[in-house]
Amino acid sequence: MRTKVPFFFLAPYLFLFALFWAWPILYSFYLSFLNTRVYPWRLEPAVNWGRLLQDPFFWVALKNTLFILAVQVPLMLALALLLALALNSALLRLKGFYRFAFFAPVVVGAVAYSAVFRLLFNTEFGAVNALLLALLALGYDWLYTPGPAMAVIVLALTWRWTGYNAIILLAGLQSIPRELYEAASLDGAGPWHQFWHVTLPGLRPVLVFALVLSIIGTLQLF
Known part of the structure; x- marks a missing residue:
């Protein structure tokens, strides 16, 4: 139980970090592989990454x-x-x-x-x-x-x-x-x-x- 106590104190920070930092970054990285100019969105990595590398x-x-x-x-x-x-x-x-x-x-x-x-x-x-x-x-x-x-x-x-x-x-x-x-x-x-x-x-x-x-x-x- 003593080994778990520090994690209880860290839990609020870890929750806020996951919600407002980790999740947006990961979701943005996922979106970068999608073509969001069409509906429904399609997995087309070259649309964004290809344009970036050619810019x-x-x-x-x-x-x-x-x-x-x-x-x-x-x-x-x-x-x-x-x-x-x-x-x-x-x-x-x-x-x-x-x-x-x-x-x-x-x-x-x-x-x-x-x-x-x-x-x-x-x-x-x-x-x-x-x-x-x-x-x-x-x-x-x-x-x-x-x-x-x-x-x-x-x-x-x-x-x-x-x-x-x-x-x-x-x-x-x-x-x-x-x-x-x-x-x-x-x-x-x-x-x-x-x-x-x-x-x-x-x-x-x-x-x-x-x-x-x-x-x-x-x-x-x-």
């Missing part, structure tokens, strides 16, 4: 999503790791303020931060082009040229999610026993060796967790 916009969207995944996720996680190391430093004061400040972009709605980045990178009166014109006498059509537009998307996503992942990695850093660093220091290991042989191995599970979350979130951009 050039599908392949363009897939290519762009994979590009963002390959560029933005490693960049974001590297910056998040550096930020987590800085926030974990014993020399830093006002740690609570900085943690909130870097986490705050996650709270900002997608519409709001998209509008801010559109204003910053506006071709005619954006702050970024104004700065580039003042320093280098050049500007870019950031929002309507494929390359620069992709760069803006990568920057916007990195700005929003770096602090979120940094807080996750910071929790992982704080779970690494200090005794390991003390032992490494007694063995003559410097900060760089401690990072590679103590910090990274201790952070591996948290890094994998952050990587999986980032991959899922990026693929949802499709």
Whole structure:
């Protein structure tokens, strides 16, 4: 009986998950194999899947999503790791303020931060082009040229999610026993060796967790 108790507590969640998540996904997948333009519906997988595979916009969207995944996720996680190391430093004061400040972009709605980045990178009166014109006498059509537009998307996503992942990695850093660093220091290991042989191995599970979350979130951009 004791082994069944946890399932009683999980039952409400599992019921809601099955009703509002699992069933719609499975039913939508089933519908994708049907031709719903005729009555009664017929099993014709090529109607929807064939049209999808022949749609050039599908392949363009897939290519762009994979590009963002390959560029933005490693960049974001590297910056998040550096930020987590800085926030974990014993020399830093006002740690609570900085943690909130870097986490705050996650709270900002997608519409709001998209509008801010559109204003910053506006071709005619954006702050970024104004700065580039003042320093280098050049500007870019950031929002309507494929390359620069992709760069803006990568920057916007990195700005929003770096602090979120940094807080996750910071929790992982704080779970690494200090005794390991003390032992490494007694063995003559410097900060760089401690990072590679103590910090990274201790952070591996948290890094994998952050990587999986980032991959899922990026693929949802499709």
